Amino acid sequence: MSYLVVSNIPKCYRSADLRKHFKQFTERGGFGCFHFKHRPEERPDVETTQEDQTQTFCCVIRIEEAVCNEFLETYHHKKWYLDPNKSEKNCKVGVAVIIRTKIDDTLRKLPELNPPKVMPAGNVGTPSKTFLSLVNKCLLPPAIIK
Numbered sequence: 001m002s003y004l005v006v007s008n009i010p011k012c013y014r015s016a017d018l019r020k021h022f023k024q025f026t027e028r029g030g031f032g033c034f035h036f037k038h039r040p041e042e043r044p045d046v047e048t049t050q051e052d053q054t055q056t057f058c059c060v061i062r063i064e065e066a067v068c069n070e071f072l073e074t075y076h077h078k079k080w081y082l083d084p085n086k087s088e089k090n091c092k093v094g095v096a097v098i099i100r101t102k103i104d105d106t107l108r109k110l111p112e113l114n115p116p117k118v119m120p121a122g123n124v125g126t127p128s129k130t131f132l133s134l135v136n137k138c139l140l141p142p143a144i145i146k
Helices: 015-021 023-027 065-075 102-108 128-136
Strands: 002-010 031-033 056-063 092-095
Touching: 002 065, 015 023, 023 065, 023 128, 056 065, 065 092
Parallel strands: none
Antiparallel strands: 002 056, 002 092, 031 056
């Protein structure tokens, strides 16, 4: 598995927006885990206040090493899905360099890599067919699918 950091996520984005942006990858089951938790991005190059509208979010994700390059080629530095002509922000995907020691253990404990059992690949990474199956079994409310 490879760990990546998706960054520069617009403040207004929710998991449904990210599902639209990464739909092709999500629906084919390309994510090991992508669970968006609105983690504020710390950007040392930009000064922001808590109320600053330019604040962005980031998310650590897990994908199979075999599809890592394809994911980077498809999404890194591409305009975000909503208002691609108006947005000045591009999706940024960085490779998280992992040393197989305590750092790896720390990553495994992140909330983004520990989604609820009903969404095994997270709120962004779990394919729609998984949610539809759970709705059909009355294990999730239909409103969860947007």
